Amino acid sequence: MRGMPRTLPSLLACLLAVLVVGTASAWAEEGAPAGEARSDVAVALGQLASPVLTERREAVERLLTLMPGARPTLIAALRGATWSVQVQLLEVLARDGGEASVDALLQHLVQADEAQGVRIRLTLVRDEKASARLLAAWRKDPKTFTQRGGPKGARRLQELADLLRRAEIEATFLARKSKSGSTGYYKGQYDALKGADRKPGYRKLALQVVTGIAIDRAIPTPGLYRTGIYRFLRPHYVDEWEFQSMALNAVAELCTPEDKLTIEMLEQRRIALLIKRERLKVAFLEARSFYRYASKQYQDAWFDWDDALGEYLDQVACLYIVSPDRYHRHVEEFIDVLRGHNPRPVRPWSYIAGLQIRCGWYRDAIDSYGIAMADGSRAYGYYNQACAYASWSRKAGLTKGQQERHLNAAMRTLQYAVEFGWSDIDWMNEDRDLDPLRAHRRGDYDALIKVIKEKYGFEDD
Numbered sequence: 001m002r003g004m005p006r007t008l009p010s011l012l013a014c015l016l017a018v019l020v021v022g023t024a025s026a027w028a029e030e031g032a033p034a035g036e037a038r039s040d041v042a043v044a045l046g047q048l049a050s051p052v053l054t055e056r057r058e059a060v061e062r063l064l065t066l067m068p069g070a071r072p073t074l075i076a077a078l079r080g081a082t083w084s085v086q087v088q089l090l091e092v093l094a095r096d097g098g099e100a101s102v103d104a105l106l107q108h109l110v111q112a113d114e115a116q117g118v119r120i121r122l123t124l125v126r127d128e129k130a131s132a133r134l135l136a137a138w139r140k141d142p143k144t145f146t147q148r149g150g151p152k153g154a155r156r157l158q159e160l161a162d163l164l165r166r167a168e169i170e171a172t173f174l175a176r177k178s179k180s181g182s183t184g185y186y187k188g189q190y191d192a193l194k195g196a197d198r199k200p201g202y203r204k205l206a207l208q209v210v211t212g213i214a215i216d217r218a219i220p221t222p223g224l225y226r227t228g229i230y231r232f233l234r235p236h237y238v239d240e241w242e243f244q245s246m247a248l249n250a251v252a253e254l255c256t257p258e259d260k261l262t263i264e265m266l267e268q269r270r271i272a273l274l275i276k277r278e279r280l281k282v283a284f285l286e287a288r289s290f291y292r293y294a295s296k297q298y299q300d301a302w303f304d305w306d307d308a309l310g311e312y313l314d315q316v317a318c319l320y321i322v323s324p325d326r327y328h329r330h331v332e333e334f335i336d337v338l339r340g341h342n343p344r345p346v347r348p349w350s351y352i353a354g355l356q357i358r359c360g361w362y363r364d365a366i367d368s369y370g371i372a373m374a375d376g377s378r379a380y381g382y383y384n385q386a387c388a389y390a391s392w393s394r395k396a397g398l399t400k401g402q403q404e405r406h407l408n409a410a411m412r413t414l415q416y417a418v419e420f421g422w423s424d425i426d427w428m429n430e431d432r433d434l435d436p437l438r439a440h441r442r443g444d445y446d447a448l449i450k451v452i453k454e455k456y457g458f459e460d461d
Contacts, residue, residue, distance in 0.1 A: 094129075094134055169206045169210075172192050175192075176192070182424060185249045188253070204259075214250075244311075251266070266319055352372075353369040353372055382414070383413075383414065389407070
């Protein structure tokens with residue numbers, strides 16, 4: 001056994017030489033240069049087994065530049081490669097996207113054992129370019145895509161197609177996090193998930209994905225992770241609560257009263273959060289009796305209860321938007337809880353205002369943001385007042401004079417927000433709550449953007 005490390009490289013070299021020589025005619029058919037290109041492929045293939053990540057990534061990119069000439073060699077190499085090399089080859093072939101490449105890697109998926117098939121599917125989904133290529137192939141001809149390798153092959157390839165579609169939905173959903181990092185909400189933020197340009201059923205699939213995120217319940221996919229759906233795709237800077245809050249906003253846009261199963265799942269989670277909230281309230285009251293205000297135990301108990309209020313707020317706001325008649329009473333009762341003083345939430349009026357503006361209670365939200373500014377950020381408060389005024393101007397039944405007054409107030413409070421430090425241009429430009437200002441006060445709006453850029457030293461695009 002001690003002699004194996006010495007002979008293994010030579011065996012691999014011989015195998016690689018056979019592969020390269022055996023595909024010389026294919027190189028000629030593809031029109032690739034004979035000598036230098038084959039040598040480059042051999043070197044890059046050797047680099048795929050490197051323990052150094054940067055070398056492996058360089059090899060992948062190099063092989064992509066050598067396509068389509070390198071394609072027959074890579075397809076042949078895939079059959080006998082170790083798993084670590086297979087991962088790189090699968091990515092290259094998927095990103096190449098040629099018909100022969102797609103056919104080869106899908107045949108490889110069909111022929112692999114069950115455990116290996118799971119790993120192959122995950123590998124293909126993880127890479128954004130590979131996913132896009134495979135989805136394009138599936139959309140071009142779904143029947144041909146899945147009809148490889150008999151019933152077992154059709155099942156596996158359909159599972160791959162489903163996973164690719166769901167991963168694409170989650171990527172689209174994640175892209176709604178602003179370039180500035182903001183994850184606030186405005187109506188229409190998740191329109192891309194409605195699938196107006198997709199096949200029938202896209203909205204329902206998107207609703208299934210975001211509901212799974214919102215209630216932290218994995219969509220069952222055979223052989224794949226049971227917890228967290230596509231958690232392996234998520235960027236590290238999105239924490240779990242933030243992610244679920246975004247998902248609930250998306251559910252509120254996608255869900256209709258006819259989606260009864262989704263509504264009932266959300267209702268079950270609302271009840272669970274209500275129980276959690278009351279349990280943490282009791283724990284906080286006990287901590288208040290036994291510990292000093294400045295103690296860690298007291299502060300932890302207070303913030304745990306306060307976070308539970310925030311979770312419940314997101315849940316009840318989502319349900320109200322979907323079914324206002326059913327959840328109007330629940331919203332009012334929760335606002336009474338937030339207004340209470342025993343125990344007092346950390347930031348009650350910010351919570352109240354945020355709930356009211358999402359429910360479309362703009363007059364109340366404006367007043368609540370005004371109160372919240374006494375203990376919080378004036379820039380944030382004035383900005384959200386501007387959003388409330390602008391959204392209010394679009395409500396049905398207003399006279400032209402009322403619309404004008406709301407638009408004037410929106411512009412004025414937005415200017416106050418900038419004076420007190422608001423500088424998030426990226427979010428401001430995509431926030432559709434401010435569409436009425438961009439439509440009817442374009443000159444004033446652009447002038448304010450210019451003020452922000454000059455005040456904070458932003459460069460023009």
